[in-house]
Structure formats: structure tokens, C-alpha cells
Amino acid sequence: MPPADRPPHRPARAAPGRSAQGCPIALTALVVAGAIALASFVKGSIAFGFPVVATPLLALVLDVKTAVAISLVPNIVMDGVQVCRRGGVLASVRRLLALLVFGLLGMVLGTRLLVVLPPHVALAVLGVFLLAFVGSSAAGLAPRVPPRWERWLSAPVGFLAGILGGVTNVPGTPLVLYFHALGMDKHEFVRAVSLSFLVYKLVQLGATAWYGLLTGPLLLGGVALTVIGLGAFALGLKVQDYLAERTFNRLVLAFLAVLGLWLLARALQ
Template sequence: MLVSSYSMTILVYIFFVYVLCGVIKGSIGFGMPTVSISLLSFVLDVKIIIALILVPTLVVNVYQLSRGGNFKKIISETKYFLFFSTIFIFPGAYLLKIINSNFIILFIATILIINSALFLLKIKFKLPFHDKPVSQIIVGSINGVIIGMTSIYTMPLVFLLQSLNYNKNTTIQFLGIAFFLYPLGQIISFSNFDLINKEIVINSLIILVPIFCGLFIGQKIRYQISEALFQKFFYIMLLFMSTVILINFF
């Protein structure tokens, strides 16, 4: 159990990190795994961090996937991407199991820097033939392997999303569907590769408390400041944290 394994100072830090995860999720609709990995990699092993956030991610996305009224449209247009990105979580999880945690952290930091830089520089990539099965299968498979290894859901998913040109409500529902399927695939594959156990599941249920506290705060913040401003702050923070991780690695 986390409570018996770490000092009170570290436990308080972990608590507030998960509150922040909820705040980010409530404010912009994504970012829980990314924030937890970025901020907890200094005190916990990355494989434990990834496993801990799976159940909370699954739970909080149940509501999001049901909102928007475009479920059939989304499934029809992205079914190949969603299926292959979920299935290819399994080989990604196997790589997570066999690769040293330090190299996983290096890979995660690199992806986060690229992801943040693309957003802050307003660089957009649109996938050619994004509506074709072959294109979705290739991109989905790459996305799945990265998810299994890192628990980062948005690379290269974001490129497909930019190509689809969905409105805000449809985008939120698409992310809800994807972010429900991905932790479900991770939980199954992690169980198969002994990356998750009863103790981690219990701790995952415990951290739902600070996450839901943060969700409540984040939903309040959403109506106080613009989503664009908050996203900019979020990616600046990720860029900073990822750079710190890289510096510590070397």
C-alpha cells in the first residue's frame, strides 16, 4: 500500500498531484495520465504510476463518452483506428514490461516535448486519406503501441483528430470513447503481463478521492477562464516538466 511505503511528505505530494490530475481533466477534458507521469516520476517507478492511473481514467471517462449524441457517427468514421489502437496496446504493454523504467521515462519525456511543442507552435498535421481503413490501421497500431508503453493517449491520435475536423462536442465525445477503450485495454494487457495486481487496484480506488475533488474544481475553473488559455498553460507546464525529466536522466 502507498500509505505504508512512503513518508508523509511524499504522500501529501502524491495526494496533491492527483488533485491536479482531476483539475486538468475537469478543465480541458484530458491529461490525467500525462500529468501523473510527469509529476510523480520523481518519487515513484513509472510502471507503477502508469498502472495506478488506469482505473481512475476508465471511471472518469464513462460519463464523457456518453455525451454529445454522435456515438454512431464517431464509431462509423473511426472504427478501424479505435479497434487497432486498442488491440496494439498489448504489444506496447509487453515492451513496457521488458524495457528498463529509465528508458521508458526518456521515451515519455521525448513524446511530451514533441506534443507540447507542436501545440505551442500551432503546428498541425493532417493525415492523408484519414478516412481510409489502411491509414487508420497504421496510425491506430502506432498509437496503441505508444499507449501500452507510456499511457500517453494523444500521439499520434491528435493527427487523426485534426484531420476529422469535428466540432467541440463531437471531439469531446470521440476523446471520451477513445479514453474509455484505452485504459480498458491497458487493464486487460497489464493483468496478462503482471503489471497490475490487487494492491495497485486498491490504491487506484483510493486515489479516486483526490481526483474527483480535482474534477469538481476543474469544472468550476472551466467556466472562469478560456479553454485556450488553460490549454496553453497546460502544455507550457508539460514542456517544462519533460525538460526537467530529460535533464535528470542525463
């Protein structure tokens, strides 16, 4: 069925006083608010991790499509804040332009591969690679990309990230690894990660609206959750500013290790 003729996604009809997942409305609201607040704090602290934290928690009380759609607006707003927070946006755009353009092309291909490739294969490969990267870094063997290679690597890395994003919905993981391997300082890392995520999420926002997943009520719900999340996000930013460079890098690696284990767990389900 052509996309234009495809009926919009409609959540399952819930019983009175309960969500579509059968949970009491009050409990659903509490879990949703708590999930967004926790994910916002994590994102403020280390610049990424919002979908990884928010989506599984939201899926406890919402269907996955609704969980993804309702969390887009808070994620986009916070990425926008982090991109603009310390200036240097145009320099980052010029530096990452090839990576972002090829990343979007890769996402188109990855979405197509999603139809024929079992997602658990890509999840398992990504999880193993992530744990290997963290293990080598912890052993003092952290891979580094020489600055002169960045010009040639940005396009293929962006393309690979886009493909993985289309198949697994986690395009940020290879980008975080790449930026870490480039040896970016804390502020460069935060700006590069946030700019990349902002571009991907804006495209995802348009796609979810086009396919009827992001309805008017969900958009308004996302705006309301943004207000809730910004307080926790601001607290996370204070933690980020307080952290020394070395401590920040250790926290990033620790979160990547947890993410790698989570990806493997998803692959084995």
C-alpha cells in the first residue's frame, strides 16, 4: 500500500481508566514522567543515551511505536540546546557535513535492509563491537583516529551509522565511538554528538508524522514531557560541567558498556 494511502497508526482502544497496555492511567503517567526525567538527566550528563534509557521504560506502559513517537520532541529540543550551548555550531556543521549527508543516505538503505535482514544480527554485531571497543579502552589500548584520516573516514562512518540506524534504530552508537576515537575534547564531543542526533531525529520526526505514527495528541504529549524533562536535563548539564575531562570519558565508556550489553540482550530475545 503506498505511504499516502496507508491508514494512520491508531493506539489500541483502552478500557476506561487504563492505558492501551492495561495499566492504570495514574501509574502510566507516573512511569512516563519518570522515564523522561531519568533519560533527560542522563542526556544532560553525557550528551547521549536518551532513547536507550527512555524507550525500554516507556515500553513498560506504552506500545513501542507510541513510546518512540512521544519521546521525539523532548529529544530534539535537548539536542538543540546542547548544540547551541557553547557556540561553534557552524564550524561543527562544516566539519561533520559529509558524515551527516552520507548518514542520511545510509539510513534510507538501512530502512530497506530492515525488510530483509533480521535485526538481531545487526544488534549482536554492534553489541560485540561496542564491548570490544570499551574493553580495549579500559586496557589502555583505546583506538585513535589520526586527524588526517578524518576527512576520508567521515563519509563511510556516517554511511555505516545510517545503515545501522535504519536496521536497529541506534544510529548514534557508531558515531559516539567515532567521535571518541577522534580524541575530541568534552565540549567538541558534546556538540558533535548533539548535532548528529539532532539531524537524525528531525528526519525521524518527519517520517513518523508521514506514516501516521506521530499524531496531534502525541505531539502535544511530547511538548508536555519536554517541560518535565528540561528540569532534569538542566541538572544533568550541571553534572556535565562539573565533571573533569577524564571522569567524563570514563562515564561515557561505562555507559557504552551498558549499551553493548543491552544490545546483546535485545539480539538474544
